[in-house]
Every structure is written in structure tokens, then in C-alpha cells.
Amino acid sequence: MTRTEHEDLEGLAIAAMIGLLSGTGPIPPAEIAKQSFDYAEAMVRERDMRLGAKPGFD
Numbered sequence: 001m002t003r004t005e006h007e008d009l010e011g012l013a014i015a016a017m018i019g020l021l022s023g024t025g026p027i028p029p030a031e032i033a034k035q036s037f038d039y040a041e042a043m044v045r046e047r048d049m050r051l052g053a054k055p056g057f058d
Helices: 003-023 029-051
Strands: none
Touching: 003 029
């Protein structure tokens, strides 16, 4: 995994975590963290399927 891919996944996980924290009842922190990365990984897979690989810089 490149640094950019790592940062991208981390950013998506943080966004998912915010959504989980704001839209649900009490969930243990460890479960929120796990679900956040599950959502982020699913988002990356779906994005790659729909858009293909991100082109490099020219």
C-alpha cells in the first residue's frame, strides 16, 4: 500500500467514524473503530470498481 492509499483509507475511516458516532446509539469504541475501517475498505473497493485505478501524475 502506498502512502497516498494509506492516507486515503485513513481519511475515509475517519469520515465513517464521524457518521457512526453521530447516527447511532451507544456502541463500544472498539466496535466503532472496526466498523469505520470496514466501511472505508468497502468504499475503496466500490470506488475502484466504478472508477478504475487512479491515474498517476503527468
